[in-house]
Amino acid sequence: MASTADTPYDDVSTERWAPEPDKRPGRTAFQRDRARVLHSAALRRLAGKTQVVTPGSWSREWDASPRTRLTHSLECAQVGRELGAALGCDPDLVEAACLSHDMGHPPFGHNGEQALNSFAADCGGFEGNAQSLRLLTRIEPKRFVPVPGGVASVGLNLTRAALDAATKYPWPRGAHPTDPASVKFGVYEDDLPVFAWVREGAPADRACFEAQVMDWSDDVAYSVHDFEDALHAGHVDPAALASEDERSGIWAAAIGRYVPAGTDPQELADALDRLVRQEWWPHGYDGSALAQARLKDATSQLIGRFCEAAENATRQAYGTGPLTRYAAELVVPREARHECAVLKAVADRYVMQRAEQETLRADQRVVLAELAEALTARAPEGLDPQFRALFDTALDDRARKRVIVDQIASLTDAAARSLHTTLTGHP
Template structure:
C-alpha cells in the first residue's frame, strides 16, 4: 500500500508509543521501544523457550536448535532487515523475540493437540496465544485503575508488530483454494486489547514491522532447519540432483504450504540453489565441512534479505519506512527458494516424524494433562492460573485457563507433570 496522508513516512507517533495501561513517566535514558525489548528479554516466557521444541526436541542432541535459539536468530535477522528499511530496530527486535512465545510444549505437535481439545471454545493457535501472553498472562504490569493484569504492557507499535495474523478465527482471510486460513492472531476474549492495538490499521493488513518479523522467521527456520538436518545426518543436499527427489519436495511444499509458488517456480529454484558458489556438496561432518555449511547458511540469509530490501526500495524509494507506510516486497524467485528449503526440511525431517509413535504419545500427553487439570482445578494449577480459574465466569473460561496452563509448560515440565498427575491414577 502507498504511504498514507495521515502518517509522515519514517516517523513513529505518540499513538505508536502509547501503552494499553497508563504508566508513570520513566527516565528519558531509554526509548519506549527499547523498554519493550527489555521486557521481552527479561520475561519468563522467553526463558521457557529454551526447553521447547523447534523441529527436533531440545534433548535430542547438543547441536539442535530450540525455540529460544531459533528466536534469537530470528531477532538478529529481523533487526538488521528492519534497520535497512528504516524501521525502528527495537520494534522489530521485540516482535521477533515475541513471535514464538505462545507456542506450547512439543512445538507444532503440541499446538495441534491443544487445538483439538479446545475446539469448542475457539481453538488454540500459537500466535493468538502470544498476544494473550503479552497482554494478559506474563506478569509485569497491572492496570492501576482496575488492578487487572495487562501482561508486559508493550507499546501499540510493538504489539502490532508482534501480531503475525491480525484477525480472529472467524475473520480469517481465504487461501488461494477458497478455504479460510487456519492461522489467526486473537481469541474472542482478547478482542478488546486487539481492537486497541489495531486502531488506525487497515483491516487484516500487517504493519511493515510485522512483515519483516514474518520474513525473518521464514528465512531463519528454512535455512537453519536444513542446516540442522544436514548435521544430523537426515539430509544430503546432493539430493536435489535427483529428479524424483525434486518431485517429492515439490509435492511436500504443495501439501504443507499450498500453491503460493507454482511447480515450475519451485523446480527453477531447485536448479538455482545448487548452482550458488556456497552450496554444500558431500558433507562429511568435518570442521571444514561444518564451516562450509555455516558459510552457506550465512550467504543464503544475506541473499534472501538483500533481495527483499532491493525489491522494497525499488517500489518505495530510499527513505525510512515504518508501520503502514509500505509493504515488504519479496520477489517470487526468493519466495520459491525459501519454500524449497522448507520443503527439504519437511520431506526429510518433519513428514517422516509424523508417523513415529513418539509424536502420537506427545499429543496424548497434552490431552491427558488438559483432562486431569480440568478435573483437579484449581488445586493442581499454578497459583496465577488457579486465580484465573476461580475468576472465570463459565466452563469455557475455565477450560481456556487450563489450556493457558498447559501451553506455558516446557517439553520437560509437561512430561514431569504427566508423570506426577496422570500416571499414578492409571496404576
C-alpha cells in the same frame, strides 16, 4: 517517554494500554519494549520448547544440539533487526516483535498447537500467534492496573506499535480475509478489546510493515537453520537432491504447505537449481570441521540472499525513505519465496516425515490430551498459583477451560511430561 522527534513514529505508536512513567529517561519506548520481552520468563521458557525436532532425537547423539524455540527466536531477531533497520524501521521495535512472535507456542511445537486446538474447540480454539498476543497483554506478569474489586494484569504493557508488529494475523478465528477455512488467526474473542486498541486506525486485515519484516525474518531464519540442522544431523545428503525421485518428494512436501496449491513444480526445481549452482552451496557435506565451516558460510549466504532480495525489491517499489507502520508493504520476489520454501520442504521431508518423528508426535498428542483431561477433572489441582487464581475467579466453564489451556501452553516440553506423569501416573 524518550523523544521520538527523530523517528517516523508518532505518540499513537508509542502509547501503552496502561500509561506509566519511564523509570529511566533517555531510553526510547521501543528500547523499553525490547528489554521487557528479553527479560520475560515466557521468552526463557522457549529454551525448553521444540522447534522442529525434540533434542536428543538425532542420529549423531554426540552432537544433539538442534534449535529450540528460543534459539530460533534469537536468530529471527538478529535477521529482523538488520533487515528492519535497512528499510527504515526502528530496530528495537522489530527486534522486540521477532523475540516475542513465538512466545505463545505450546510444548511440542506445532504438534502441541494442533492438540490444544482440538481441546479448546468449544472455548475459542488455540493458535500460537493469538496466544502470543494474550501472553503479551494479559498472562506475563509485569504490570497490573486497578479494576473494580482488585487489580488485573496488562501483561508486559508494550507499546501499540510493538504489539502490532508482533501480530502476523490481524483477525479473529474464522475471519481470514481470503480463506475462511484457515486455522491461522491472531486474537481470541475475549482479547478483542485490547486487540481493537492495538489496531486503532489500522487498515482492516493488513499486518503493519514491521510485522511483515518480522514474518519474512521468521521464514528466513527457520528455513535456513532447519536445513542446516538437518544436514548437520546427517538426515540430508546434498547429493541426493539431484535425484528426480527425491526431488518429487520435496515438491510434494512444498506444494500446498509452503507454496500455494497449483504451483508448478518446475518453479521449485528452478529454485533449488539456483541454490545448488552457488559456489558456497554445501556440496559433499561430511561433518568435518572444514565442512561445518562451509555450512556456516552457506547459512550466512542464504540469509543475506533472502534479505537482500526483499530489501532491494521493496526499495525499488517505495524509494529510499524510512518505511514504517502502514506506509509500505514488504516486497519479496517470487523467486526468493520459492527458494525459501524449498529449504523448508527439504527439512520437512527428511526430518519431520521420518517415521520415528511421527511416532514421537503421536505420543506427544496423547500426553497433551491426557494432561488436558486430567487438569479439567482435577483443577485447580495441578495449576500453578498464577493460573489457580485465575481459575478460581473465572466466571464460567468456558473461561475456566481457557485458563487450563493457558496453563498447558505455558509449559516446556519436559514440564508437560512431568505434570502429565504427576496427574495421571502414566510415564
